Amino acid sequence: MSDVCAPGDNEASGKRSSNNLLRPQLIDLVNRAEDYRLTVLLAPAGSGKSTLLRQWLRSGRQNTRFAVLNLEPRHHSPAPFFSSLIKTIKQSCAQFDAYYLNQINDSVEFSVEAVTESLAQGLARLREPLFVVLDDYQLIQDDNIHRTLSQVIFTLPPHIHFVVASRSHPPLQLSRLKLEDSLLSIDANDLKWDLEALENWFRSVGLATADKAFMQDLLDWTEGWIAGIKLMALSLKGGGADQSDHMAQESKSPE
16 A cells, blocks of 8 residues: 655645646656656646646555655755655655764765765665655755765665656756666646646536637647636636637737
């Protein structure tokens, strides 16, 4: 049975909101992470990264453990970052032990080599498959964290995987992973909605679906950006059919 450890995520085991459309093809895409050392989920705010991760975690994987760290500004330096990472992994995998990492604090000089070795050895001793998920990685700006994490990922055994979600390109050493075919990249183009997804979502939130031409215009206006679609849908819901007709007419007017 899968163990989901998601500090700070109150929706991890909650009911799925009608606002969050379940897209099985994206779940299948993230499931491919088991074939890669690192999966990077890169897209701007409002693209549905965190929603996709929650849905993926709930989808369930037999004999697999998940350690999910929702990053915050307080994780900006190595001591709080790796301290939280250790706690998160240990909550999911009680047998995880990385002695050196337990000694990390702001008063101790940080050693990339020592942390890399300790974390890599601790992960290598785990027997069950583990996904370590880091959400909001754009908050991390410390080079020591980037270098250490990169080195750890290079040494991962086949059953341990990292998934990093970020609004900006994570400054990890991705080129080497690409050369080794150890990197799975999922970006905004993968996340954006198509016509079928838009129609399904309209129905799920109780909005009458407009004609396909108008809905295609809506996708074009928002470029499939989920947050933009929802904002425009709120406008439609507030204005009713007249608002829909007005927006459709605007889309046909010359600029």
